[in-house]
Amino acid sequence: MPRLTDARRELRRAQIAEAAVRCFGRNGLESTSIADITAESGLSAGSIYAHYRNKADLVRAAAREVLARRADVLGAYAAQEIPPAPDELLARLVAAIDPAEARVGVQTWGEATTDPAMCAIVTDLTDRMRALLHDCVTAWLTRAEGIEPAAAREQAASIAHRLMALYQAELLYAALRPPAPSAPPTSEDTP
Amino acid sequence: MPRLTDARRELRRAQIAEAAVRCFGRNGLESTSIADITAESGLSAGSIYAHYRNKADLVRAAAREVLARRADVLGAYAAQEIPPAPDELLARLVAAIDPAEARVGVQTWGEATTDPAMCAIVTDLTDRMRALLHDCVTAWLTRAEGIEPAAAREQAASIAHRLMALYQAELLYAALRPPAPSAPPTSEDTP
């Protein structure tokens, strides 16, 4: 049965998801139509539906991609032998924020308030990032500050919680900074 | 010209906006149709369009209402003679969060990434709340901690910034806690 080889199939899925992320960053989750993604990806509607069950499925895939990419940045720091101090860590994470991805990230929050599946994706990633932060801070407390591992782990929890909160807030600021590059006007100008 | 008296007109607008907020909290900004708001408010579509130019306009009004209500809670604390300490202040603000309003608040963030008008509403309120926090913390630093007003005002700035960030993060958590009371299934269960 001549199916696409798995590698090629994944490539197509990624091609679609990445185009979707670009569209979402530009126009928002609900305002981007399948036609938009069609145009951005260079593929056809039929093709998209061969790779994703429906639009909601594609939105979730795009969300997973954006969120996972953010976790990866953090993961790189967590893997270091001597992790940076909390302030420094936060500063670097904030500096690594990409405005377009921040917008999609915040849009996924909004969607998550309504769609349980999206909520699961968001909370799962939030928990994973917080755990990563926890590891990072624990390692810093023990290696750079010379605190007992057990005590460090405990202290790190509240610090990680706060770091996560501050990071999320920064993500929100980044998402709102340049309102929108070229959003279609919503027709409410002159009364 | 027998128009509605201003008081009555405002009453109708509020009636519609409040119904809209309830719907948005339940189903999200984009998923609630005018028909939903019609059912919730007990008014007709024609009537709604007599009070709001279009759906986007109504969404903005609802957002303003929810956001303003949050600012009011904070404003009450800011007006006190001896404001609470930052930790206590944050704890009280968090305790005062209503899940349904939190959901709408987060949805407005998502919308703001796309709609410049909504972005202006959100950033305006954020700035105003931060300013209120700033006043609160400054007052606490001077009155409870006995710090010079000028120095207090300066120190308060970064504290207020952090408080705002932590509050926003808590709002997000509250919005995602019980995923959704009764969301319509998105049809993606069995492959």
Added chain:
DNA sequence: GCGTAAGCAGAACGGAAATTCTCTTTGGGG
């Protein structure tokens, strides 16, 4: 190489939802 079942393009379909239109009701001013 070659056949075939898939991927894929693009038009067609169906439905939903915002906005508008028309007719009825009603509240306020004289």
Added chain:
DNA sequence: CCCCAAAGAGAATTTCCGTTCTGCTTACGC
């Protein structure tokens, strides 16, 4: 208390968009 324009109800309209369907094309397995 009466008139009339505006408020309101609810159906009609229209536009738009997700999804599906129909063939052509292509890439994989033999």
